Amino acid sequence: xxxxxxxxxxxxxxxxxxxxxxxxxxxxxxxxxxxxxxxxxxxxxxxxxxxxxxxxxxxxxxxxxxxxxxxxxxxxxxxxxxxxxxxxxxxxxxxxxxxxxxxxxxxxxxxxxxxxxxxxxxxxxxxxxxxxxxxxxxxxxxxxxxxxxxxxxxxxxxxxxxxxxxxxxxxxxxxxxxxxxxxxxxxxxxxxxxxxxxxxxxxxxxxxxxxxxxxxxxxxxxxxxxxxxxxxxxxxxxxxxxxxxxxxxxxxxxxxxxxxxxxxxxxxxxxxxxxxxxxxxxxxxxxxxxxxxxxxxxxxxxxxxxxxxxxxxxxxxxxxxxxxxxxxxxxxxxxxxxxxxxxxxxxxxxxxxxxxxxxxxxxx
Ligand SMILES: NC(=O)c1ccc[n+]([C@@H]2O[C@H](COP(=O)([O-])OP(=O)(O)OC[C@H]3O[C@@H](n4cnc5c(N)ncnc54)[C@H](O)[C@@H]3O)[C@@H](O)[C@H]2O)c1
Ligand SMILES: [Zn+2]
Ligand SMILES: [Zn+2]
Numbered sequence: 001x002x003x004x005x006x007x008x009x010x011x012x013x014x015x016x017x018x019x020x021x022x023x024x025x026x027x028x029x030x031x032x033x034x035x036x037x038x039x040x041x042x043x044x045x046x047x048x049x050x051x052x053x054x055x056x057x058x059x060x061x062x063x064x065x066x067x068x069x070x071x072x073x074x075x076x077x078x079x080x081x082x083x084x085x086x087x088x089x090x091x092x093x094x095x096x097x098x099x100x101x102x103x104x105x106x107x108x109x110x111x112x113x114x115x116x117x118x119x120x121x122x123x124x125x126x127x128x129x130x131x132x133x134x135x136x137x138x139x140x141x142x143x144x145x146x147x148x149x150x151x152x153x154x155x156x157x158x159x160x161x162x163x164x165x166x167x168x169x170x171x172x173x174x175x176x177x178x179x180x181x182x183x184x185x186x187x188x189x190x191x192x193x194x195x196x197x198x199x200x201x202x203x204x205x206x207x208x209x210x211x212x213x214x215x216x217x218x219x220x221x222x223x224x225x226x227x228x229x230x231x232x233x234x235x236x237x238x239x240x241x242x243x244x245x246x247x248x249x250x251x252x253x254x255x256x257x258x259x260x261x262x263x264x265x266x267x268x269x270x271x272x273x274x275x276x277x278x279x280x281x282x283x284x285x286x287x288x289x290x291x292x293x294x295x296x297x298x299x300x301x302x303x304x305x306x307x308x309x310x311x312x313x314x315x316x317x318x319x320x321x322x323x324x325x326x327x328x329x330x331x332x333x334x335x336x337x338x339x340x341x342x343x344x345x346x347x348x349x350x351x352x353x354x355x356x357x358x359x360x361x362x363x364x
Contacts, residue, residue, distance in 0.1 A: 001017070001018060001019075001020050001138060001139045001140040002015055002016065002017060002018070002138065002139045002341065003015070003016065003018045003056045003121070003137060003138035003139070004056065004058070004138070004341060004344040004361075005018065005054050005056055005123070005128060006044060006045055006051065006054065006055045006056070006057055006131075007054050009045065009046060009047030009051060010045070010046060010047055012345045013045070013057075013137075013344050013345055013348070015341055015342055015344065016123060017123075018056070018121060018123045018128060018138070019121070019122050019123060020120055020121055020138075020140055020141075020142060021120040021121075021122075021142065022067065022142075023067055023068075023069045023120075023142045024069055025069040025070045025071035025072070026069055026071045026072060026144060026145050026146075027069045027072070027144055027145060028065050028067065028068050028069060028072055028075055028081075028142070028143060028145050028148050029065070029066050029067035029140060029141070029142050030061075030063040030064065030065055030066065030081060030083065030140065030142075030143060030148060031063050031064050031066050031139065031140055031363075032061050032062075032063040032136055032139060032140060032141055032363045033061075033062055033063045033064065033157035033158065033362070033363060034062055034063075034157050034158040034160075034161040034338075034360045034361065034362055034363065035058040035059075035060055035061035035062075035136035035137055035138075035161055035360065035361050036058075036061075036161050036162050036164070036165065036166065036193070036335075036358050036359070036360050036361075037058075037060075037347045037348060037350075037351040037358070037359045037360070037361065038059065038060050038132075038165045038166060038193065038194075038351075039192055039193075039194070039259075039282075039351060040059070040165070040282055041057040041058060041059065041131065041132065041137075041351070042348055042352050043282060044057050044131060045057065045348050046352065048284055048285075049282070049285070050285075051112065051129065052111065052112050052113075052129045053126075053127060053128075053129055054123070054126065054127075054129065055112060055128065055129040055130075055131050055135075056121060056128055056129070056130065056136075056137055056138055057131035057132070057135075057136075058131055058135060058136030058137030058138065058361070059085035059131055059132040059133055059164065059165055060085075060136065060161055060162060060164040060165035060166065061082075061083045061134060061136035061141065061161050061164055062080070062081065062083065062157040062158075062160040062161040062163075063080075063081060063083070063141075063363075064078060064079070064080055064081070064157075065077055065078065065079045065081055065148065066140070068145075069145060071145070072145035074145070074150070075148060075150060079150045080150065080151050080152070080153050080155065080160075081148040081149060081150055081151065082148075082149050082151055082161065082163050082164050082313075082317050082321075083136065083141065083143055083147055083148055083149075083164050084147040084148075084164055084168065084308070084311070084313035084317065085109075085132055085133035085134040085136075085164065085165060085308065086103075086106050086108055086109050086132070086133030086134075086147070086308070087144055087147030087313045088100030088101070088103035088105065088106070088146075088312055088313070089103050089104065089105045089115075089146070090146060090312075092104040092105065099310065100310060100311065100312040101172075101176075101177065101305075101306060101307040101308055101309070101310035101311065102307065102310075106307060106308075108133065109132055109133050111129075112129035112131060112132070112133070113129065113130060114130070114144070119135075120142045121135055134147075134164075136164075137344060137361055138341075138363075139341070139363045139364075146313065146314065147313055149313050149314055149317040149318065151317070151321050152321070155321055155324075155325075158335060158338060158360050158362060159324075159331050159332055159334075159335055160321070160331075161360060162193060162331055162334050162335060162358055163317055163320050163321065163324075163331070165308070166192075166193035166194055166197050166334065166358060167193075167197050167320050167329065167331065167334075168309045168311040168313070168317065168320065169194050169197065169280065169306075169308050169309040169311075170193070170194045170195065170196065170197020170198040170199075170200070170201055170257070170280070170309065171197050171200060171201035171204065171309060171316075171320060171323070171329070172201070172306070172308065172309015172310055172311040172316060173198050173201065173255060173278055173280045173306040173309045173310070174198050174200075174201025174205050174207075174255075174309075175201050175204065175205055175309075176309055176310035176311060176316070177278055177304060177306035177309060177310040178202075178205075178253045178255070178278050178304075178306075179253075179276065180202055180206065180207050180252070180253055181205075181206065181252070182205075182206030182207075182208075183206065183207075183208050184202075184205075184208070184209075184251075184252040184253065185207060185209035185210075185246075185247040185251040185252050185253075186198075186202040186207045186209065186210050186211065186252065186253050186254070186255070187212075187213065187239075187243055187253075187254040187255070187270050187271075188202070188210065188211070188212045188213070188223075188228070188254075188255045188257055189213050189214075189234075189239070189255065189256050189257055189258055189263045189266060189267060189281075190214060190256070190258035190259075190263070190281060191212050191213075191214035191216070191219040191220060191222060191223040191228075191231075192219065192257065192258075192357070193334055193357060194257045194280055194281070195212065195219075195223065195255070195257035195258075196212075196219075196222055196223050196225075196226035196228075196357065197226070197329075198255045198257055198280065199212055199223055199226045199227045200226040200227045200328070200329050200330075201309075202227065202253075203226075203227030203328075204227075204323065204328055204329075207252075207253075208229070209229055209230065209246065209247055209251070210227050210229050211228070211229070211230045211231070211232060211242075211243055211246060211247070211251065212228040212230070212231050212232070213231070213232040213233075213234045213239050214231070214233075214234070215233060215234055215235045216354050218354075219357070220232075220233065225330055225333055226330065226333075226334075230246055239266050239270065240266060240269045240270050243270040247272075249272045249273070250269075250270050250271050250272035250273075251271055251272060251275060252271070252274075252275050252276070253271070253275060253276050253277075253278060254267035254268075254270050254271045254275070254276075254278070255267070255277075255278045255280050256277070256278070256279050256280060256281045256283075257280050257281050258281040259281025259282045259283040259284075260281065260284075260287065261283060261287040261288060261289045263281070264277065264283070264289045264303075265289065268291065268301060268303065271301055273299040273301070274299070274300045274301070275301055275302070276301070276302040276303070276304060277301070277303045277304070278303075278304050278305075278306050279303065279304065279305045279306060280306050280309075289303075291303070333357070334357050335357075335358050335359075335360050336357045336358060336359065337350065337355075337356045337359040337360070338359070338360050338361075338362050339359060339360075339361055339362065340361070340362055341361050341362070341363055343361075344361060347359045347361055
């Protein structure tokens, strides 16, 4: 099989022939049809996130099942599936208390391996690592069965793939992590694939004011297609002042969908008393935020992390497909470019430059 391998950060990826082992009993093998380019992959390529060694990025994929481990009963060869990076195990302490985003198995995201330390991937005997829990910039993947969710054959796989990360993360942050009530107001900082999905999720949750801030005019326009009611250009306007003129007292919930300490401060300042800030963007590992405990205590403000939208793939992927079908998630508009795997370096460059909204790599 072929895969795009990141040998070292800040070097062009190389599309190489690599070896993939057969699935374990609880795993499946999938022929990848399409895999999106998320900013988290860009962060691997440009060294913002560390890598363990030669790595295959890509964690937003959809494809067709080609081999089913003996213990997997919910899938058959030929099923179309959306893949979820590092799926929740369903039985650890966090999963049992309804916090799948905090599943103990997500620790494997940091090691770029399966939870048991294996990767199934190698080249000439050298281990290749699984990027952010999938290694989807490849013609084939082996994944845990609970991370492969069957979808109807009529859903285009090059659109469905964005559900795997951007949509599970963004819509899930609004529907699962946050506590948005009908009539609430929301601020979303950053309008990439993640931010526009948060905006769409907030609208689905019943928020009536969905304010989106992004320096890119094109991204602000795209946000309006995904449910934003107001947009702000942070290079021209003070975001906190603008939010408080739109919603006196501040928004109920603010989301950082960029990943920076300074923008988390903006979110905290833009929320009302009793409001909540949700951290979705992946800030550099060295960033830290300081909060004033008295302000937080007196104003009862909250701050909460959200990994992959606190999603439980078998529950959330089918409902996201249904929301797309019902016209409430314009995923077709999220995929603004399709490139062959061989052009992976152009796709990464476009994602880093914010060109389009989501570029999808096509594997055939
Ligand atoms: N929590 C999770 O599970 C999870 C999952 C996927 C991605 N992420 C992270 O979410 C973030 C967004 O990912 P993406 O793929 O949408 O990225 P993206 O690069 O497509 O979008 C980021 C957007 O932020 C905008 N931006 C930059 N500076 C800004 C500022 N000062 N104010 C407002 N907007 C600003 C950019 O113009 C761009 O439109 C990344 O940090 C990514 O690593 C987190
Ligand atoms: Zn992602
Ligand atoms: Zn778990």
